[in-house]
Structure formats: structure tokens, C-alpha cells
Amino acid sequence: MKYKLPYCLIIAPLALSLSCGGVKQTPAAPVAASVNKQLPIDRKVDSLLALMTLEEKIGQMNQYNGFWEVTGPVPAEGAAAQKYEHLKKGWVGSMLNVKGVKDVKALQKIAVEETRLHIPLIFGYDVIHGYKTISPIPLAEAASWDLAAIQRSAEIAAAEAAASGLNWTFAPMVDVSRDARWGRVMEGAGEDPYLNSRIAESRVKGFQGNLGEFNVAACVKHFAGYSFAEAGRDYNTVDVSNNTLHNIILPPFKAASDAGALTFMNSFNELEGIPATGNAHLQRDILKGDWGFKGFVVSDWGSMGEMVAHGYSKDLKAAAMSAANAGSDMDMESHGYVEHLAELVREGKVSEAVVTEAAGRVLRVKFLLGLFDDPYKYCNEAREKATVGKKEFHDGVLDVAKKSVVLLKNEKNILPLKKQGQKIAVIGALANDKTSPLGSWRIGADDESAISVLEGLKQYTGNSITYAKGADVAVGPVLFGNETRINMNDKSGFAEAVKAAKAADVVIMVLGEHGLQTGEGRSRAELGLPGVQQELLETVYKANPNIVLVLNNGRPLTIPWAADNVPAIVEAWHLGTQAGNAIAQILYGDYNPSGKLPMSFPRSIGQVPLYYNHKSTGRPGNGQPTESVFWSHYIDAPNTPQYPFGYGLSYTTFEYSNLKLDKSSFVKGGKITVTVDVKNTGKTDGKEVVQLYLQDLFASVTRPVRELKGFELIALKAGQVKTVTFTIDEKLIEFYTANKKFEAEPGDFNLYIGGSSDAVLHAPFTYN
Numbered sequence: 001m002k003y004k005l006p007y008c009l010i011i012a013p014l015a016l017s018l019s020c021g022g023v024k025q026t027p028a029a030p031v032a033a034s035v036n037k038q039l040p041i042d043r044k045v046d047s048l049l050a051l052m053t054l055e056e057k058i059g060q061m062n063q064y065n066g067f068w069e070v071t072g073p074v075p076a077e078g079a080a081a082q083k084y085e086h087l088k089k090g091w092v093g094s095m096l097n098v099k100g101v102k103d104v105k106a107l108q109k110i111a112v113e114e115t116r117l118h119i120p121l122i123f124g125y126d127v128i129h130g131y132k133t134i135s136p137i138p139l140a141e142a143a144s145w146d147l148a149a150i151q152r153s154a155e156i157a158a159a160e161a162a163a164s165g166l167n168w169t170f171a172p173m174v175d176v177s178r179d180a181r182w183g184r185v186m187e188g189a190g191e192d193p194y195l196n197s198r199i200a201e202s203r204v205k206g207f208q209g210n211l212g213e214f215n216v217a218a219c220v221k222h223f224a225g226y227s228f229a230e231a232g233r234d235y236n237t238v239d240v241s242n243n244t245l246h247n248i249i250l251p252p253f254k255a256a257s258d259a260g261a262l263t264f265m266n267s268f269n270e271l272e273g274i275p276a277t278g279n280a281h282l283q284r285d286i287l288k289g290d291w292g293f294k295g296f297v298v299s300d301w302g303s304m305g306e307m308v309a310h311g312y313s314k315d316l317k318a319a320a321m322s323a324a325n326a327g328s329d330m331d332m333e334s335h336g337y338v339e340h341l342a343e344l345v346r347e348g349k350v351s352e353a354v355v356t357e358a359a360g361r362v363l364r365v366k367f368l369l370g371l372f373d374d375p376y377k378y379c380n381e382a383r384e385k386a387t388v389g390k391k392e393f394h395d396g397v398l399d400v401a402k403k404s405v406v407l408l409k410n411e412k413n414i415l416p417l418k419k420q421g422q423k424i425a426v427i428g429a430l431a432n433d434k435t436s437p438l439g440s441w442r443i444g445a446d447d448e449s450a451i452s453v454l455e456g457l458k459q460y461t462g463n464s465i466t467y468a469k470g471a472d473v474a475v476g477p478v479l480f481g482n483e484t485r486i487n488m489n490d491k492s493g494f495a496e497a498v499k500a501a502k503a504a505d506v507v508i509m510v511l512g513e514h515g516l517q518t519g520e521g522r523s524r525a526e527l528g529l530p531g532v533q534q535e536l537l538e539t540v541y542k543a544n545p546n547i548v549l550v551l552n553n554g555r556p557l558t559i560p561w562a563a564d565n566v567p568a569i570v571e572a573w574h575l576g577t578q579a580g581n582a583i584a585q586i587l588y589g590d591y592n593p594s595g596k597l598p599m600s601f602p603r604s605i606g607q608v609p610l611y612y613n614h615k616s617t618g619r620p621g622n623g624q625p626t627e628s629v630f631w632s633h634y635i636d637a638p639n640t641p642q643y644p645f646g647y648g649l650s651y652t653t654f655e656y657s658n659l660k661l662d663k664s665s666f667v668k669g670g671k672i673t674v675t676v677d678v679k680n681t682g683k684t685d686g687k688e689v690v691q692l693y694l695q696d697l698f699a700s701v702t703r704p705v706r707e708l709k710g711f712e713l714i715a716l717k718a719g720q721v722k723t724v725t726f727t728i729d730e731k732l733i734e735f736y737t738a739n740k741k742f743e744a745e746p747g748d749f750n751l752y753i754g755g756s757s758d759a760v761l762h763a764p765f766t767y768n
Helices: 007-011 039-051 054-060 078-089 101-113 138-144 147-163 183-187 193-208 242-249 251-258 280-290 316-326 336-346 352-368 381-387 391-404 453-458 494-502 533-543 560-565 579-587
Strands: 018-020 023-025 062-065 094-096 122-125 219-223 263-266 296-298 406-410 423-427 464-468 506-512 547-552 568-571 654-661 671-680 686-696 707-716 721-729 747-754 761-767
Touching (some): 054 062, 054 352, 062 078, 101 122, 101 381, 122 352, 138 183, 147 193, 147 381, 147 391, 193 242, 316 336, 316 352, 391 579, 423 453, 453 579, 533 560, 547 579, 568 579, 654 686, 654 747, 654 761, 671 686, 671 761
Parallel strands (some): 219 263, 423 506, 506 547, 547 568
Antiparallel strands (some): 654 671, 671 721, 686 707, 747 761
């Protein structure tokens, strides 16, 4: 049957009793005023809400995971049968982990043809950095500092996902990540709130496109503070200051909301002793209040029920009450709303207006996605077949993969490799792996679908290539990626690796973490090369020190020995489907690396958490006499990182000069224009990320030693000079002050411009 929105839902006045399908309804409590902005859609939402029973409204707040083989028999008993009955009653608003047009259409048909009000489902999935055609992990993409390429990557992911029946992705993750022990750093954009904010905007725009067309809703996560888990241990306690919350954690979320993100996801952690799922200050006061967010908030998987384990809620019923009153609009797989919310409303512990508002927010997103106009909009099998895996998508992910590689070291210009007449030994299990390059959180992709490094290198036929595994990274399956799966003992392949290295002119060693040793639940207590890989590296080095170390990893690693000894180091992350081709093109110089680190690389685990925008403390290291011990430092290691935020080399070199400010001070409503000349001083064309940092010298609360406040990616021919311009205005110097609001305070500032957070070219200015 052709689905049509009932006529009464479009034209019925809200003040009157309504009749639809022979069922007389009394209008429910009005949707909160914050929803009633776009009158055409909001009128439809209000009219539909007026027809809904309490249980049907709660149903829109209920999300179930895929629970049965939808093309098989209907479940007859157990939890699956109960979920099926809820679906037919209209007590399910969303499904997750159901993918593919055939399955999505079968479930959507139940919702729109068998329920009383024919309300379509919204289908969610973790499309984090691609659906079938996989882009680099988000941390790697952040290393490109190329906002257009990052947006295009999200567009490709959205196109494949939407063609496969999906209309909602649980991305982007915008958690600022300072602790590399936390496995989910791979899912975000690193340690800086400004870079995170700009990338959040690009990814939201890429996923959502023009609302109402063929797109997917973005879900900004995890709101908020999740990445500040103590000891870097996933799901652990978070305890941060109000200053850190507002100046570091929240800005990327605000940027994503301003960019039009349709949904948010709350986080597993507590904040100020209250789990985020039940935290009204986060969800009602800040997100829906101060920021005017019009979409809906979904819990993370089971996070409502976890409020019991936190010791905050007595039981699931109490958790449902806290979550609903706090503004968590949809329950992901805790079953708290569908089991307890109606009773809580009848007991007066949750107002029906709260339920109506939440259901209205969910319905509004469905209207914006066009699901009421055509609930089968995403269910075209011919389009699915024609779209997924298109060549232009592979070209797109190859492009962003090359841009994501960071050259960390290149002594004696060992790179780029010569294309003729060399004997090359390729060593490392990861070099011949076609699954690991996909990285973590690529659940829609097929194993063994990536181009391996070895495959990429063999496309260049001018050199002789020998491969030796050397050692496995993991023992057995690495699905859970925990420490017990790391190969700690097997060195049986060392001899073969040494033999290959001795016979080679150049050794390419591909070492690091398997793609599934990073991500959710994959925290690490150590950050070195896992297992026996460090010993393998040192053993091969003794046989042939002419090594190019290619790192595959989802987080910063501690590599002090390699940094001191190995002549060339390439940070190649987990680059996705086209990983091997991207790495080969970098190594052979067909693409000049231009990536810059989005996270600092520590020298040792003892430095973590490590970040460039730290405070000076009352006893900073600068200017302290060398014989003094009484300043903030280690007695056995430098404070500085191995490689700082914003760092990255090229096959050419760049020179910064002629820094100019058009004035030395400005007032409210004014601005300063800053220019700097950047010259390509080498013989190779290249790209450079020009970075602007500001230091607020004195303020109502202490400020970081410097903060990224602008960047521009420029391309320069060999010998070319470009003038780059930045504008400093009141908005750029705002922060969350002692007055508990964002404002620009009068004071003195320093600006720094260069190719990393260690930029030395600087000038002072004043805001009056």
C-alpha cells in the first residue's frame, strides 16, 4: 500500500478534539515552546502528538537493537517476541544495527502499515568513518587539517549508508582527547577544542547535507566529558572543573549544535557526581536551554540502566524517572522507558508534558528527514546496488587517506624511495594485513577488504620486494583487542626478518596496533609498540639500520627508541579501504605528506595526559635556574612531548617571515588583521598548515600557555611565497570567565604563527 500521512494530522487545529481513523482523541499537553520554531513541521508534530496515547508517545522514546532475522519466521516467544509486539503496537520509535534495504524495508513496513498511527521508524547505525567503503579513522582524518576532505569523507559515508536503508549515524564523536591510553581517541579529532570544533562542523555538514534530501542525521557524542575518564580507562569516573568543562570540553559540542546537528548522544560517565544520562544541567540547562538545541538526545547503549551500577539510581524505574526529567529523549536498549515511564507519569513522578516534548523532538527529526513524506525513501534496492562501493567513493577515501599521513622523521632524505633498482624488505604482520587497516568502528565493512601495505607497494614494479612477517601483533582473533591477545612471546619469525633485512637496501617495517586493538573498551596501560614488536624493530635495526618505520595505530604511541635511532618514521594510522595505496604513494613520493598531528606524542606513559594547551602553573619551567629542583618537572625526563600537537614534516621545507599586525590594539567591535609570509624553500611542491596560536597573559581565571585559534592549509610550488591573513576579533578571544559566561576580557596577548604548536614567530597585541 502507498503510505500517506492522515489528512487530519496536517490540518487539525490543536485546540479541538481530533478524530482520525475513527478514533477520537483529546489533545495532549503542548510541545515545549523551544520546539515550535518552524511552523509547518511543528504544526504537524503537534497535531500528531494530539492523536497519540501516552504509550505511543513513550514508544517514540524507545530504541531497540535488531532482534530477529526479519525475513524469517516471526518470533514466537521470549524477548524477541515481546519486542515484535511492541513494534506492532507503535511502541518503538527507532531501530539500530539493522542495515541493508531488504531488512530495513521489512521493519519499516510493520511500523507504517500495521501500527495504529503509521509512524515511521528511524534507523541508526555506527557509520563512524565509512559504511562499506572505509575512510581513515577520524583521528587520522583530523591529521589532514583539511576540512573539505573531511566533509567529503562524511558525505561518502552518508551516501552509502542512506542507500543501504539507514538514516541516522552515531557520529561525529567530538570528545576532546588528552589521554592516549583511552582507546576511543581514534574516534575523535584529538586534543584541541578549536580543531575539534571546526572538524565537528564539517562532519555534521557532510553527514546531513541538505535536510529533506537523501541524507542521514548526525548524532554528536558523547555529551559530555567522556574522554576525561580517570587513568584513561573507558567508562571510568570523570571529575573536571567548570572551567575545563566550558573552555575545553563543550566548545566542539556547541559548534556541532550550531552547525545544525539533529541529535546528540549522552555519555556513560558521571559529571559532578551525576551520570550524564540523568544530568539535567547538561541536557536541559545547557544543550536545550542556553544553546537552543531543537533535536533529540539519545542515551548511549544501556546508559540509563547503568545509572543503577553508578550508585545513583535505586533501580531501572528510578533511572527512567531521572533520565526523562533530565531531558534524555530516547532510551537505547535499557528498556527503562517502555517498561516504566507510563507508570511514572501516572504516579506524578514524570509530567506527561516531559514525555510529549521528548516524543515531539523525535517526530520532528523524522519529519525533517522526509520519512513522513515517504517512509520507504531509503529503501531502494537498485540504488543500494548502484551506490555502495562506487569508484568515486574509493577515489575519495584514497584522497583523504593520503592527506592524513604525518611524516615524523626523515633523516638523510631516505624518503621518498627511489622507484628503480632497489632491494626492499617489507617486515611486519601489519604490512600484509587486509583487515587491520579498516580500523575500529567500521562494522558495516567486510573483513579482508582493505588494500594492504604490501599490495600497495607491489603496484610499483621497479624495485625488488621481499616480505617477512617477523612477528604477529596479536595471538588469535583480536575482536576484543585486550592485552591477553597481544603476542608477548612468539619470536619465531625474527630470523626470517633479519635475513630479509640483511639482503635489502631499504627496510620498510610496518608496526603498531591492530585496528581492533583501539576503539571502545580498548584502553591501554602502556603505549609502546604492543608485544614483541619493539624487540623485532631493534633486532632488524642491528641487521640493517636503513629503516623506514610505518606506524599503523589508533592513538599516539611512545616510541623514544625509534625517534632516536630509526632514520624515517611515517605515521600512517588506520587509513581505511585504500590504506595500502595511500601509504605506497607517500613512500614513493607521488604524494608529498602534509599531515599534522592532532594529538601530542608522549615520550613516556608517565607524561600522560599530555597536551600543548596546558597551564603555566605557579612554577613554570621557563626561566628556572638549571640547578633548581623546585619547579614543575620530572627528574628523569623532559616535560616536552616526543612530537608536539600540530607537528608534521614534508618532503620540502617552509620558512615563515614578515609577521605584521595592522595595529597593536583593538577595542570592542574592532579587529586586528595579521599577515605572515610563508615560503616553500625546498625543491618540491608541497602543502603547509599555517597555524595561529594566542596566549592570554592575564585573566579572571588562569589561561593556557597558548591556544589554537586559526589555521589555513596552503599549497606552495617550490620557491613560491604566499601571504596568509588571519583576523583577530572579540569573538576569537572569548572564553568562559570567572563571571560564568563567555566574554572577551581586556588584557595583553601574544600571538604565535608557525607550522606547529611550538611556533616561535610571535607578536604582542592588546584588547581594551
